[in-house]
Amino acid sequence: MDSPVVAQPKPYLVTLERGRAYFWCACGRSGRQPFCDGSHKDTGIEPRRFVAARTEEVLLCGCKHTRGGPFCDGAHTNLPGGSPLDDPDSPANRAIPLVTETDGPRRWLDGGCFLIRPEAAPKACCGSLRHCRIVGTELGARHQTQFLLEAEGGTPPVSVGVSEAILLVSSGRGELVLSGRTFPVQARDGVYLRPRETLELVPSPGESLKVFLLASPPAALEWPAGRSDHFDGRFPQRVVAVDPAQRTGMGPRFFQILVDKRVGSGVATQFIGHIPRSKAAPHRHLYEETLIVLSGRGCMWTETRKAAVAEGDVIFLPRKQLHSLEATCAEGLSVVGVICPGDNPSINYYD
Numbered sequence: 001m002d003s004p005v006v007a008q009p010k011p012y013l014v015t016l017e018r019g020r021a022y023f024w025c026a027c028g029r030s031g032r033q034p035f036c037d038g039s040h041k042d043t044g045i046e047p048r049r050f051v052a053a054r055t056e057e058v059l060l061c062g063c064k065h066t067r068g069g070p071f072c073d074g075a076h077t078n079l080p081g082g083s084p085l086d087d088p089d090s091p092a093n094r095a096i097p098l099v100t101e102t103d104g105p106r107r108w109l110d111g112g113c114f115l116i117r118p119e120a121a122p123k124a125c126c127g128s129l130r131h132c133r134i135v136g137t138e139l140g141a142r143h144q145t146q147f148l149l150e151a152e153g154g155t156p157p158v159s160v161g162v163s164e165a166i167l168l169v170s171s172g173r174g175e176l177v178l179s180g181r182t183f184p185v186q187a188r189d190g191v192y193l194r195p196r197e198t199l200e201l202v203p204s205p206g207e208s209l210k211v212f213l214l215a216s217p218p219a220a221l222e223w224p225a226g227r228s229d230h231f232d233g234r235f236p237q238r239v240v241a242v243d244p245a246q247r248t249g250m251g252p253r254f255f256q257i258l259v260d261k262r263v264g265s266g267v268a269t270q271f272i273g274h275i276p277r278s279k280a281a282p283h284r285h286l287y288e289e290t291l292i293v294l295s296g297r298g299c300m301w302t303e304t305r306k307a308a309v310a311e312g313d314v315i316f317l318p319r320k321q322l323h324s325l326e327a328t329c330a331e332g333l334s335v336v337g338v339i340c341p342g343d344n345p346s347i348n349y350y351d
C-alpha cells in the first residue's frame with residue numbers, strides 16, 4: 001500500500017449538508033480536495049465514505065495524517081509546514097497599532113475579541129467571597145459565562161444552577177467542597193462541577209484562594225440557602241493536576257488536557273499550554289475560547305489591532321476570529337484555556 005501524501009498541511013473548512021453522503025480523500029492525490037476524484041486507484045488507499053449527521057461547518061483533514069478521519073484531529077500541527085510562524089516585525093505587522101485605550105478593565109480588538117484584567121474589575125461580596133463577572137453573553141460570549149472568585153476564608157455555597165462549570169485554581173491552596181465532597185486543591189489544578197452542585201472555597205490557614213469559574217451554558221452565580229448534598233457520584237474524579245507526562249506536542253507549543261469528557265464535561269474542554277517566544281501565523285478555530293495568562297508576557301493580534309498581554313490577563317476569543325497569540329519574553333507564555341464547544345485545542349485552520 002502506498003503512503004498518503006499531504007494535500008495541504010492544514011484542514012479544509014467545508015459546510016456539510018445533513019443526510020448527504022461524502023467520500024473524503026484519504027490518499028491525498030485527489031484534484032477535488034478534500035473529496036475523492038478516483039485518483040487513489042492502484043494506491044491501496046480507499047476514500048472514507050461518511051454521511052453528514054447535520055448541516056454544519058466542519059474541518060476535514062487535508063494532511064491525511066489524522067487518526068480521526070475524515071475530520072482534522074490536529075495531526076497537521078506536527079508536520080512540516082503545519083505550524084507556520086509569522087514575523088511580528090514584518091512591515092505589515094509593524095503597521096498594526098497597539099491598543100492601549102481601555103473600556104473599564106477591557107481592551108477591545110477586532111471581531112468582539114477582548115482582553116480583561118480581572119484585578120481591575122469591580123468586585124461584589126457575598127460573605128467572605130469576592131467575585132466579579134469577566135466574560136458573559138452581554139460581552140458577546142455564546143457558550144459561557146466566566147467569573148473570578150477570591151476567598152480569604154471559608155465561603156458560603158455558590159452554584160451555577162443547571163449549567164456545568166470548569167474551574168481553574170489560579171493561586172493559593174486549600175479545599176473545594178463540591179456538594180459536600182471535599183477536594184484538596186492547589187494552584188493550576190483544573191476542577192469540574194456538575195449541574196446543580198454547590199461549590200465552597202476553603203483556603204488553607206494563612207492562604208487565600210483565587211479561582212476562575214467558567215459556566216457553560218452561560219449562567220449567573222446563584223446563592224442557595226445551604227449546601228446541596230446532590231454530589232453526582234457517577235463522576236467521582238473532579239480535580240485534574242498538571243502532569244508533564246500528559247503533554248501533547250503541537251509544533252513548537254505543547255498542551256495538557258485538564259478537564260474534559262473523561263471527568264464528565266459535556267461540551268467544554270480545559271487545557272494548560274505553553275507558547276515559546278514566537279508568533280504563530282494568524283489562524284482561526286471553530287470553537288469559542290477563553291485564555292487565562294498564567295505567566296509570561298506577549299501580544300494578542302487580530303486583523304487590525306494588537307494588545308500587550310501579561311500574567312493575570314484573560315482573553316476572550318469568539319468563534320472563527322482571526323488571531324495570533326505571540327509570546328514576547330524568553331520564558332514564553334503559559335496559559336490555561338477553555339474551548340467550547342470542543343475537545344481538541346490543536347485544531348485550527350488558516351485562510
Ligand code: FES
Nearest residue numbers: 061062063072075
Ligand atoms: S489537516 Fe490533517 S489532521 Fe489537521
